[in-house]
Amino acid sequence: MQDTARLALLSAFEPEWHILRDRLEDVRHYEFAKKPFVTGTLAGKPVVALLSGTSMVNAVMTTQLALDRFNVEGIVVSGVAGGADPSHGIGDIVVPERWGQYLEMAFARETQDGYTLPPFLTSEFPNFGMIFTLKAGTFEELAGTGKSRFWFPADPHYLAAARRVAERIALANSDDRGRVLHRVPKMHVGGGGVSGTAFVDNVAVREWAHGAFGAKSLDMETAAIAQVADAHGVPFLGLRALSDLSGADSAGNQFEIFMGFAAANIADVVTALVEELA
Numbered sequence: 367m368q369d370t371a372r373l374a375l376l377s378a379f380e381p382e383w384h385i386l387r388d389r390l391e392d393v394r395h396y397e398f399a400k401k402p403f404v405t406g407t408l409a410g411k412p413v414v415a416l417l418s419g420t421s422m423v424n425a426v427m428t429t430q431l432a433l434d435r436f437n438v439e440g441i442v443v444s445g446v447a448g449g450a451d452p453s454h455g456i457g458d459i460v461v462p463e464r465w466g467q468y469l470e471m472a473f474a475r476e477t478q479d480g481y482t483l484p485p486f487l488t489s490e491f492p493n494f495g496m497i498f499t500l501k502a503g504t505f506e507e508l509a510g511t512g513k514s515r516f517w518f519p520a521d522p523h524y525l526a527a528a529r530r531v532a533e534r535i536a537l538a539n540s541d542d543r544g545r546v547l548h549r550v551p552k553m554h555v556g557g558g559g560v561s562g563t564a565f566v567d568n569v570a571v572r573e574w575a576h577g578a579f580g581a582k583s584l585d586m587e588t589a590a591i592a593q594v595a596d597a598h599g600v601p602f603l604g605l606r607a608l609s610d611l612s613g614a615d616s617a618g619n620q621f622e623i624f625m626g627f628a629a630a631n632i633a634d635v636v637t638a639l640v641e642e643l644a
Contacts, residue, residue, distance in 0.1 A: 368405075368435070368436050368437055369437060370405075370412050370437060371412065371437045371438075371439040372405065372412045372413050372414045372436055372437060372438060372439065373411060373412070373413045373414075373438075373439060373440050373441075373442060373640065373643065374413070374414050374415075374416070374429075374432045374433075374436070374438045374440070374441045374442070375408070375413050375414070375415045375416070375442055375444075375636060375640075376416055376417070376418045376425075376428070376429065376432075376441065376442070376443040376444070376591060377415065377416070377417055377418065377443075377444060377445060378417075378418050378420075378425075378443065378444065378445025378446065378585070378586075378587050378588075379417075379445050379446055379629070380417065381629035382444060382445065382628075382629040382632050382633050382636075383415065383417050384629075385629055385630060385633035386408070386415050386633050386636060386637075387404050387415055389408055389633070389637060390404060390405075390406030390407065390408055390413065390415065391406055391407045391408075392405075392406050392407050393405070393406040394406065396435070398431050398435055399427070399431055401416065401417070401419070401427075401428055401431060402416065402417070403415070403416045403431075403432065403435070403436075404416070405436070408637060408640045409637060409640045409641040409644050410644050411640050411643065411644040413640065414432060414436045414438070416428055416431075416432055418443060418445070418587050418591065419587075420586060420587070421563050421586045421587065422467075422561065422562070422563055422586065422587060422589075422590040423590075424587075425443075425586075425587035425588075425590045425591050426590050426591070426593075426594055429441065429590075429591045429594045429595070430594055433594070433598055433600070438600055439600070439601070440521070440524065440600060440601040440602070440603075440643070441591065441595045441600055441601070441602045441603070442524070442602075442603050442604075442605070442636060442639060442640075443587065443588055443591050443602075443603075443604045443605075444604070444605045444606065444607075444632050444635070444636050445585065445587070445588075445606060445607070445632070446585075446606060446607050446608070446609035446628050446632075447460070447559075447583035447584060447585035447588075447606035447607070447608060447609065448565075448566050448567075448572070448583065448584040448585070448608070448609070448610050448611065448612030448613075449572075449582070449583060449584075449608040449610070449611045449612060450560075450572050450575050450576040450581040450582055450583055450584050450612055451557070451576055451581070451582045451583075452576070454552075454554060454582065454608060455549055455551070455608065455611075456547065456551075456608050456609065456610065456611060456615075457537065457539065457547050457549075457551030457607065457608060457628065457631065458551050458552050458553070458554060458607070458608045459537065459551065459552075459553045459554070459605060459606065459607045459608070459631060459632060459635055460553075460554050460555075460557070460559065460582040460583050460605065460606055460608065461520075461525070461528045461532075461553070461554065461555040461556075461603065461604070461605045462520065462556070462557050462558050462559030462582050462583065462604060463519065463520050463525055463555070463556050463557065463558075464517040464518065464519045464520065464558050464559070465517070465518050465519075465520070465558070465559045465560070465561065465588050465589040465592040465604055466516045466517050466518070466558065466559075466560050466561075466579060466589055467516075467560070467561055467562060467589045467590065467593075468491075468499050468560035468561070468562055468575060468578075468579055468581070468589075469499070469561075469562025469563055469564060470499065470500050470562075471497050471498055471499050471500060472484075472487050472489070472497075472498045472500060473496050473497060474493070474496045474497075474498055476496065481493065481495070481496045481498070483498055487500060488500070488501045489501055490516075491578045491579065492574070492577065492578045494570075494571065494574045494578075499516075499578070499579075501514070501516065517558070518589065518592035518593055518595075518596050518602075520592075520602060520603045520604065521601035521602055521603055523601065524601055524602070524603035524639075524643070525555060525603065527639055527642035527643055528553075528555050528603065528605065528639060528642075529555045530642055531553070531635060531638045531639050531642055532553040532554070532555050534638075535553060535634065535635060535638050537550065537551040537552065537553065537631045537634075537635075538551075538630060538631055539551060541630070542630075551607075551631060553635065554582065556582075557580055557581070557582040558579050558580045558581050558582060559581060559582055559583050559585070559588055559589070559604060559606065560575055560579050560581045560583075560584060560585075560589065561584075561585050561586060561587060561588045561589035561590060562584075562586065562589075563586060564586075565586065566584045566612045566613065567610070567612065567613045568612070568613040569612070569613035570613075571612070571613065572584070572611070572612035572613050575612075583606045583608065584612050585606055588604040588606070591604070592604060603639075605632065605635060605636070605639075606632075607628035607629075607631055607632040608628070609628050
């Protein structure tokens with residue numbers, strides 16, 4: 367393990383990764399388990415930048431690799447996501463204060479009384495038809511801890527830094543291809559974020575996730591990274607730029623159009639956040 371304490375910057379998608387990587391100074395490249403890692407400084411702060419990979423297993427693997435190979439003092443994960451809160455729009459950046467794995471679930475038995483879970487399973491959230499999100503969302507007890515829980519909190523110090531960034535940063539409403547949003551994106555700090563192994567393009571699921579979990583965003587990596595960070599006692603923060611509205615886009619899913627659009631904005635937010643933490 368390297369001695370220098372570094373902030374780990376995990377990018378969930380390549381456009382943002384390329385922007386952040388190109389902003390680093392004193393760059394060195396590494397590869398572990400076929401995964402690229404880049405060390406350097408950003409805003410004067412030592413960092414290690416890496417791609418999380420798509421979905422939960424890849425995100426856990428790359429996060430653990432970073433913790434094993436580098437002296438990681440904190441984790442900031444960023445990328446795009448589907449929006450779940452009807453008050454937010456495409457291009458907005460959300461920074462939830464807690465994260466859960468909402469697709470750790472049971473498919474319930476249908477009975478004369480409706481859908482029923484077996485007695486050894488419980489859910490504290492509203493179900494979606496036969497689908498019940500389990501109260502013991504991450505099954506920590508399987509690791510021998512004797513505990514289970516759903517929410518993993520973001521670090522309060524990092525959240526405070528994000529709120530300071532939100533007060534001063536101006537997000538762009540156009541991209542380098544000349545496309546312009548009809549509104550200026552905003553940065554929102556607070557609420558919940560949920561992650562799972564499904565890409566969501568269904569308005570009913572979006573409405574359920576927002577109502578059941580207070581979800582601001584739906585993605586495929588962040589809550590898994592939050593659990594790894596918690597297990598190691600490493601401060602964590604997740605932020606996501608909304609590239610689509612999880613099925614509520616009136617003109618069809620906008621992910622491919624706005625994925626690149628979001629890259630520059632979220633890279634600017636991550637840079638500003640590192641400046642605050644430095």
